[in-house]
Amino acid sequence: MKKKILVTGGTGYIGSHTAVELIEDGSEVIIIDNLTNSEAGVATRIGQITGTTPELAVLDICDREKLSEFFHDHPGISGIIHFAAYKAVGESVRKPLEYYRNNIQTTVNLLEGMKTFRIPGFVFSSSCTVYGQPARLPVSEDSPLQPAASPYGNTKRICEEIIRDTIAADPNLRGISLRYFNPIGAHPSALIGELPRGVPENLVPFITQTAFGLRDELKVFGNDYDTPDGSCIRDYLHVVDLAKAHVTAINRLVEGRNKSGYETFNLGTGTGVSVLEAISSFERATGLKLKYRITDRRPGDIEKIWADPSLANRELGWKTNISLDESMRTAWEWEKFIRKSN
Numbered sequence: 001m002k003k004k005i006l007v008t009g010g011t012g013y014i015g016s017h018t019a020v021e022l023i024e025d026g027s028e029v030i031i032i033d034n035l036t037n038s039e040a041g042v043a044t045r046i047g048q049i050t051g052t053t054p055e056l057a058v059l060d061i062c063d064r065e066k067l068s069e070f071f072h073d074h075p076g077i078s079g080i081i082h083f084a085a086y087k088a089v090g091e092s093v094r095k096p097l098e099y100y101r102n103n104i105q106t107t108v109n110l111l112e113g114m115k116t117f118r119i120p121g122f123v124f125s126s127s128c129t130v131y132g133q134p135a136r137l138p139v140s141e142d143s144p145l146q147p148a149a150s151p152y153g154n155t156k157r158i159c160e161e162i163i164r165d166t167i168a169a170d171p172n173l174r175g176i177s178l179r180y181f182n183p184i185g186a187h188p189s190a191l192i193g194e195l196p197r198g199v200p201e202n203l204v205p206f207i208t209q210t211a212f213g214l215r216d217e218l219k220v221f222g223n224d225y226d227t228p229d230g231s232c233i234r235d236y237l238h239v240v241d242l243a244k245a246h247v248t249a250i251n252r253l254v255e256g257r258n259k260s261g262y263e264t265f266n267l268g269t270g271t272g273v274s275v276l277e278a279i280s281s282f283e284r285a286t287g288l289k290l291k292y293r294i295t296d297r298r299p300g301d302i303e304k305i306w307a308d309p310s311l312a313n314r315e316l317g318w319k320t321n322i323s324l325d326e327s328m329r330t331a332w333e334w335e336k337f338i339r340k341s342n
Contacts, residue, residue, distance in 0.1 A: 003027045003254055004076050006119075008061055008110065009083030010054070011035065011042035013194040014125065014183055017243035018081060019046050019054055020192070025247050029054040030074060032061060033084065037197055045191040061106045071117040079121030079250045082110055085155070088201035089129070092152035093300045103155035104162070111166045114173060121253030122175040123246055124163055128235070128266070128305055129153030130179060137272070138308040141179075141264050150300035160264070167262045174261050176249045181235035181268035181307050183242045185327035186334030193334030194239075203234075203278060204328070208335035211288050218290055220275050222297035227304055231275035235268035235306035238322035238330070242267060248316045268307025269320045278324070285328040 005022055009015040010031030016038075019029045023046070031043060031054050040056060047053030059066045061084055071077070085103040086092065092099040107124070114122060130153060131139050132146025148154035160177050167173045184204040186193030200206045210218040223230035245267050252258050273281070279290055313319050 003078045003251075004030065005250055006030050006032065006074075006077050006080045007083065008032045008080065008106070009038075009085065011038040011040065011056065012083055014239060014242060015081075015083040016042050016046055016192045017187060017239045018083070018246045020049050020187065021240070021243040021247045022250075023050040023052050023054065025251075030077070031056045032059060032070065034058065034060040038195070042192060049187065049189050049191055061109055062102060064109050064112070067109050067113055068116070071113045075117075077117070077119050078254045079123065080110055080114065080119060081123040081125070081246050081250055082107065083125045085125065087152065089150045089152050089300045090201050090298055092150050092155075096151035099151045099155050104158055107159040107162060111163065115170060118172070120172060120174055121250055122163065122173065123249045123253065124159065124175065124177045126160055126177040126179045126264070127153065127156045128179050128181045128268070128307065129302070130157045130160065131305065133302050134305060137304065138270060138306050139266060140308040141266055141311055149302050152300075164262050171261070174253045174258055176253060176258065176262070177264045178245060178249060179264060179266050180242055180245075181237060181266075181305070183239045184236045185238040185240070185322065185330040187240060188330060190330070190333040190337040193331065193338065195338060203275060204331050207279065207282050207290065208331050210290055210292070211282070211286065211332065212335050212339055214339075216291070218279070218292035219295045220279075220292055221295055221301060223294045225303045227274055229274050229276045232301055233272040233274045233304035233306065235271065236273050236278065236324055236327065237267065237269050237320050238327040241320040241322055245312065245316065245318045248318050252316065265312040265316060266307045266309055267312055267318075268309050270307055270309050272304060272306035273324060278328075281324045282328040282332070285325040286332050
């Protein structure tokens with residue numbers, strides 16, 4: 001019998017790619033999304049890629065009563081993968097209350113639904129931001145959690161603690177938090193990808209929009225960090241690689257293969273790449289020249305961070321396979337597709 005997996009935020013960037021990988025793995029996928037930062041048509045494009053269009057329920061999981069009605073109407077869900085959160089570091093600094101309300105309330109409501117409707121497995125979309133600016137690199141799962149550099153990062157840390165405590169109190173529940181680094185790129189079909197509304201908060205959409213002519217220039221926030229070229233360093237991994245990790249994680253839970261009730265895994269390439277190196281990779285992959293300008297540092301940004309993914313490599317049997325240049329190339333193909341479609 002097919003596993004029935006609920007994907008919250010499933011028409012968003014990472015959620016849509018995960019839905020594709022789940023369907024191709026043989027699972028039945030149901031998506032919940034309130035469409036505040038995505039489009040209903042993404043579900044149709046998932047169907048174009050996979051041959052199976054997932055059911056899409058448009059609702060806000062901050063609404064506890066409507067979420068309960070959804071669970072009542074959809075029995076037999078084996079597991080939940082939770083992506084439905086606000087995710088921009090800079091915006092969270094400007095709008096902290098919105099981030100705390102949305103990100104924490106949605107998680108609490110889903111956990112309550114799991115207990116009530118006996119859904120055993122929960123995969124949480126967490127972030128390397130829970131480590132703050134780490135004292136040592138690369139970052140492993142036993143690295144001490146530093147004070148969060150942004151409200152966004154703090155919501156991820158708080159939600160992890162809520163999930164851990166909830167699972168510790170109920171032997172019927174199991175969960176995995178996936179702390180991932182910086183997802184980039186798009187599906188090789190160019191039918192789904194990252195589509196931020198308004199001014200992008202993440203680097204690669206800003207790069208592709210600048211290359212397409214939607215932005216006059218790319219801003220590099222700071223060149224005076226303690227890094228080889230002065231720009232921030234991140235660990236960029238392709239979104240399809242990331243999506244596959246979620247499939248592995250939910251299967252691990254549903255099939256009862258996790259060693260404890262609650263686990264955490266870092267997801268990254270294990271290699272740090274600076275902002276200026278990322279720009280060079282895009283130029284190399286596409287043959288285009290980007291116009292960029294160095295500006296002041298951005299509040300909430302961490303200087304440098306990259307993953308030690310060895311635990312996920314070993315326990316999940318997962319690793320990244322797609323290169324930085326190929327990630328940039330797929331991001332560019334997606335940018336061209338979506339602009340020509342609008």
